[in-house]
Amino acid sequence: MSGEFEQHGIESIPDQDRTATIFDFLRIAWGGSNSLATAVLGAFPIIFGLSFRQGLAAAMLGVTVGALVLAPMAIFGPLTGTNNAVSSSAHFGVVGRIVGSSLSLLTAVAFFSISVWSSGDAVVGAAQRLFDLHPSELAFAAAYAMFALAVLAVSIYGFRLMLLVSKVAVVGSSGLLLLGFYAFHKDFDPGFAGAGLVPGDAQFWPAFIGAALVVLANPISFGAFLGDWTRYLPRNTDQRRLMLASVAAQLLSLVPFTFGLMTTSIIARIAPQYLVQIDYTGGLIAIAPPAFCLPLLLLATLSGMSTGTTSLYGTGLDFSSVFPRLSRPAATLFIGCIACVLIFVGRFVFNVVDAITTFVSLIVVTTTPWMVVMIIGYFVRRGYYLPEAMQVFNRGQEGGPYWFRGGWNVQGMTAWLVSSALALTMVNMPGHFVGWFGHIAGDLDVSLLAALVMPALLYPALLNVFPEPRAVFGPDGPRAVPAIDSAIVPVMVRS
Numbered sequence: 001m002s003g004e005f006e007q008h009g010i011e012s013i014p015d016q017d018r019t020a021t022i023f024d025f026l027r028i029a030w031g032g033s034n035s036l037a038t039a040v041l042g043a044f045p046i047i048f049g050l051s052f053r054q055g056l057a058a059a060m061l062g063v064t065v066g067a068l069v070l071a072p073m074a075i076f077g078p079l080t081g082t083n084n085a086v087s088s089s090a091h092f093g094v095v096g097r098i099v100g101s102s103l104s105l106l107t108a109v110a111f112f113s114i115s116v117w118s119s120g121d122a123v124v125g126a127a128q129r130l131f132d133l134h135p136s137e138l139a140f141a142a143a144y145a146m147f148a149l150a151v152l153a154v155s156i157y158g159f160r161l162m163l164l165v166s167k168v169a170v171v172g173s174s175g176l177l178l179l180g181f182y183a184f185h186k187d188f189d190p191g192f193a194g195a196g197l198v199p200g201d202a203q204f205w206p207a208f209i210g211a212a213l214v215v216l217a218n219p220i221s222f223g224a225f226l227g228d229w230t231r232y233l234p235r236n237t238d239q240r241r242l243m244l245a246s247v248a249a250q251l252l253s254l255v256p257f258t259f260g261l262m263t264t265s266i267i268a269r270i271a272p273q274y275l276v277q278i279d280y281t282g283g284l285i286a287i288a289p290p291a292f293c294l295p296l297l298l299l300a301t302l303s304g305m306s307t308g309t310t311s312l313y314g315t316g317l318d319f320s321s322v323f324p325r326l327s328r329p330a331a332t333l334f335i336g337c338i339a340c341v342l343i344f345v346g347r348f349v350f351n352v353v354d355a356i357t358t359f360v361s362l363i364v365v366t367t368t369p370w371m372v373v374m375i376i377g378y379f380v381r382r383g384y385y386l387p388e389a390m391q392v393f394n395r396g397q398e399g400g401p402y403w404f405r406g407g408w409n410v411q412g413m414t415a416w417l418v419s420s421a422l423a424l425t426m427v428n429m430p431g432h433f434v435g436w437f438g439h440i441a442g443d444l445d446v447s448l449l450a451a452l453v454m455p456a457l458l459y460p461a462l463l464n465v466f467p468e469p470r471a472v473f474g475p476d477g478p479r480a481v482p483a484i485d486s487a488i489v490p491v492m493v494r495s
Contacts, residue, residue: 010317010328010394012081012387013231020232024163025074026245028229031166032310033218033253034173035303036122036281037115041218042260043267043280045211049195049203052265055211059257062212066219067250069368069452071243072375073223077230078237080387084227084374085318086394090385090472091377092416094393094400095407099416101318103367104224108315109339110359111221112151112308116343118281119304120144125285126297144343151308152336155316156329159232162309169306176299177259183292184263192265206443210429213448215257217364219250223371225314256303263287312336365427368451369419373412376459380481384474392491399489401471411466415459423451 045055076087085100092099120143128135154161197204226246233242260280267274267283274283288296316332326334389400393407404410428438428445440446463481470483477483 010082010086011391014081015235018078018081018232018234020159020163020229022233022237022242022245025229025233025242026249027170028163028166028310029222029226029246029249030252031170031173031306032222032225033250033307034170034177034256035115035307036118036256036300037111037303037307038218038253038256039260039263039284040114040118040280041214042257043264043275044214045207045261046192046194046264046268047275047278048207048211049197050207050211051194051197052190052192052261054194054197054204054208055261055265056258058208058211059215059254059261062215063219063250063254063257065212066216067247069371070219070222070226070250071246072378073371074226074230074242074246075239075378075383076374076385077227078233078235078239078242079383080227080385080390081231081235082227082387082390083231083314083317084224086390087227087385088370088374089390089393089402090381091373091409091412093404093407093409093413094390094402096404096409096413097390097393098322099413100224100370101322103363103370104318105315105335106359107221107224107363107367108311108318109335109342110363112311112315112339113343113346115304115307115311116144116147116151117346119147119300119308121281122285122300123147123297125281126288126293126300129285129288129290129293130297141344145340147304147308148336148340148343150305151312152333152340154305154309155312155336156332158328159229159313162313165305165309169302172302173299173306174255176295176302177255179295180259180292180299181262183289183295184266184287187266187270187287188262189265189269192268194265194268202443206428206445209445213364213429213445216448218253218257220364220367220371222250223367224318225310228314228317312339315339362424362427362433365423365447365451366420368448369416369423369455372419372452372455373415373459376456377412380460380463380479381473382476382479384472384476386472396494397491398494399491401469401488403489404468409468411459411462411468415455415462418458419451419454422454423447426450 042059045058050058073084076084080087085097085104088100089097120140123143124135124139127133154165197207263284264280266287271283271286315335317328319331319335386401389402392398392400425435425437426440426447427433427435467482467484469486469488471488473483
């Protein structure tokens with residue numbers, strides 16, 4: 001029931017409590033993307049100078065590639081009964097899984113911040129238009145506090161209440177976005193040319209790929225979170241249907257992405273000064289028809305709650321896995337308070353909205369290799385996992401099949417570290433971040449290619465040169481890689 005306070009943390013969910021369905025998962029994953037914050041990311045293809053049609057193509061490419069890479073990350077939750085960070089113990093070690101927890105923490109704080117900022121600004125702006133109020137710093141602070149505290153309360157209460165919020169938000173936000181398409185259609189020109197870039201121009205492909213990477217950051221950002229929601233699914237859940245649901249949820253995010261593209265093309269013609277400041281929300285309010293101000297206020301409220309809770313809930317759960325002395329509610333409260341401080345400092349002391357958005361795009365090149373290692377690990381292990389062995393670190397113990405070398409799996413860690421570092425050096429986002437080898441392909445950003453290909457080559461090579469213990473592969477043995485017979489360190493309490 002939605003009114004029940006969630007008792008479970010990162011320990012494996014008992015079978016009798018796994019009552020969620022694939023449709024429940026679809027609604028949460030869809031709700032996390034069906035928001036004004038996603039529309040903010042959808043503004044970037046136009047900001048980069050693309051036409052509407054080019055921007056739509058970049059958005060479709062980014063969402064499709066991201067959805068396909070993300071989909072396998074949904075299957076770990078039903079198998080292990082815990083979140084993906086803890087599940088990664090099988091491939092990174094029971095201590096090395098802090099990599100996944102750290103990535104999810106950074107990603108969630110970034111998206112939580114963007115969600116609160118965009119929704120808070122929209123609420124204040126819409127209220128200004130509706131009631132002829134003069135906005136003040138106090139009004140913005142009050143709006144941010146309202147969203148942050150509401151999201152924090154839902155996240156602390158737990159999964160069932162978050163599911164209820166998602167059920168309402170998915171329907172409400174979808175209807176309001178469709179209403180938004182109608183409200184803005186008179187001012188919309190599908191032939192909007194942007195900066196007039198064409199495929200033969202030297203600036204076109206860097207802008208196109210950069211836009212696709214910003215969009216792709218959205219589905220990739222869910223990589224560490226899918227297990228937060230799928231751990232409540234029965235262990236015999238159909239994996240193909242589950243992955244299809246994950247893909248469907250991301251493809252549905254093309255609705256807010258397209259809304260962002262459409263409205264940004266209008267802002268570029270009517271109020272271009274907002275795009276110079278990278279202030280999509282301000283521009284949206286400026287061009288909004290008076291009749292859409294109330295729906296915009298509702299959209300900001302619903303989507304802010306949906307995106308914020310899916311981000312912050314997973315963060316608290318992951319943080320409790322890094323510091324086992326903290327329960328899930330306590331960890332959520334702690335991280336939520338820190339995130340709230342960052343939101344206020346970022347908004348009123350530093351202008352870091354642009355920096356946070358850039359940071360989200362850089363998350364792609366560090367999270368993608370981690371996901372690739374997990375997916376390959378699943379393949380070579382034939383989907384065989386030992387959930388109890390994943391909980392050693394949380395219980396103050398050491399040893400077991402996933403202890404490897406002092407709690408670290410050197411093969412998985414090496415593949416992730418080398419691939420992430422190399423991909424970071426290849427990032428090429430002029431005006432934002434350019435790595436040491438950012439111009440290795442001219443002005444093209446090939447960081448995502450490196451983030452996908454490097455771990456796909458390096459991790460299997462390491463598994464062949466340095467085989468893992470046979471005990472981690474189960475009765476059917478490994479697939480496509482060798483194994484060695486080695487003693488497993490017995491589980492004992494850490495001294």
